[in-house]
Amino acid sequence: MVKTKKVRSTGRFGSRYGVGIKKRVLKVEDKQNSLTPCPFCGFDRIKRESAGLYNCTKCNAKFTGGAYVVETLIGKTVKKIIAQKTFVTDTAELIKVTEKENSYSDIENEVSKVLDE
Ligand SMILES: [Zn+2]
Secondary structure, eight states: OOBTTTTBBBGGGOOSSSSHHHHHHHHHHHHHHHHOOOTTOOOOOOEEETTTTTETTTHHHHEEEHHHHHHHHSHHHHHHHHOOOHHHHHHHHHHHHHHHHHHHHHHHHHHHHHHHH
């Protein structure tokens, strides 16, 4: 693999695609190749199988994550929200209420239609 001081791993593209795109690729690849501990066993032995799918070679755990990074910032915040559980229960109640309202109004509409006829 061709590696240089300036363009590093994007040296494999040669003179193609332009500097801007290669810099963006470098940003992603730096994150992709950085070692992150496994959320199950804590060892730095995670391998990316495909986009968003990771496998730990130590404990053989298979889990999802970001397309190029094991854990994205948004994924972290969503995990925290789920761990707090308040958000989930609130939405569950909200869904129940809206479903009830909808079904009730549907029945009312049908009854009024029948009465009109
Ligand atoms: Zn592991």
